[in-house]
Amino acid sequence: MDRLTAMEMFVRVVSAKSFSAAARQLGVSKSVVSKAVAELEDRLRAQLLNRTTRQMSLTEVGQAYYDRCVAILDQVSETEQIVTSGSRCPRGLLRVSAPMTFSVLNLGWPLSDFMEQYPELSLELTLNDRVVDIVEEGFDLAIRISRRLKDSNLIGVKLSSARTVTCASPKYLEQFGEPQHPRELLKHHCLRYSNLGPAQEWSFRDPETGDPIQVAVSGRIIANNGEVLRAAAVKGDGIIAGPSFLAAEDIRQGRLVPILKEYAAPPFGIYAVYPPNRHVSAKVRRLVDFLKGLWGENPPWEEACDVC
Structure with a gap:
């Protein structure tokens, strides 16, 4: 053989x-x-x-x-x-790792459209919020969301960006009032991510000086999933500071109202990372180009949050 x-x-x-x-x-x-x-x-x-x-x-x-x-x-x-064939048409298995909430909201139909273009390609998508070891776990590509990629031997390509949006429901704001400065959050119920620990700070930026503002927030509800916190915010249980792709549709529909808009922290990037092979496979290159072209610097979640 x-x-x-x-x-x-x-x-x-x-x-x-x-x-x-x-x-x-x-x-x-x-x-x-x-x-x-x-x-x-x-x-x-x-x-x-x-x-x-x-x-x-x-x-x-x-x-x-x-x-x-x-x-x-x-x-x-x-x-x-x-x-x-004289072309580089993707084929074979494409293994992708991506963060849970972002993928559920934004990756489903784009990947379906991508797969329709390449009938010889198959896809295995794994949703996980932990940072996977691409090489060790056999992934071709991973999508990561960060203000700055950690130094590594991986190739990183920026696909798009998002920002942190602080918001609450009209019901909550009517009952407790709208904070006018980040430090007023100390008097409010804040919905927090448990993976950041029970004692955590939210980051803002002074609109005049550009200096960072850190506020140690607290509240009755803490969870390790953005969708759960978003639902609690819509219900009126508190204020959430989450990525624009999480809050976009609720803001569009009026279920959530952006607050502290002028104090928003700098945006963060959405990246594709993959091993630094000398020849990047056609399937990885095509998916990166497809997602970058689809989202770019004006992704749909940012358009929905333009009221911010």
Whole structure:
């Protein structure tokens, strides 16, 4: 068996987490797949997989070999496309990690439109608010939201931006009044993100000097999900300071009212990050270009918050 075929079978076994499942996907017998992986291990003189009767996992050297196999097979596939079709049409599996709330609100239909353009492409989208290790966990690309990307070996491309919007429902403002300065938030019920800790500060900027203003807020409700806090704000339970993409539709419909607009902190970026391969795969490059073109510097959530 040629080496590339054996490498493809090995990658399928790892991604499917099963020799039997990989064999079904490839349309061959389980024994053919097992033999291919065994031949690889003999050639490399190294154990790639830990096998038991119930589970299978990569060894340390197996993980390193798997990562290189994925990169090599992607490059081979892309090279074949160039030769056979004269174009770089995305194909294969595209694995994307993205933050939960942002993706639920803004990534669903755009990805559907993107996939319609490339019938040979398949997508695996994982929503998670933690910062994933792209290489270690096998993702092609991740979307991250930050004022500044942490230094890393990853390539970062800015897709768009968003801002923090402080707002409350008309019901809440009628009952408790509208704060005119950030420090007046000390007298209000503030809806807080639990991942920032029970004692947290909200950031603002002085409109005249540009100096930062930090306010230690408090309130009766704390949660680790923006949608939950947004719903509480709409109901009138307190003031929320959240990203514009979270509050945009409620502001458009009048369910939330922006406050402290002149004290808004600087916007933050929405980025695509991916490993620094010498040749960026067609599927990653096309998705980055698609999302950047779709959102850009005037995304729909900012247009909806223009009243801010």
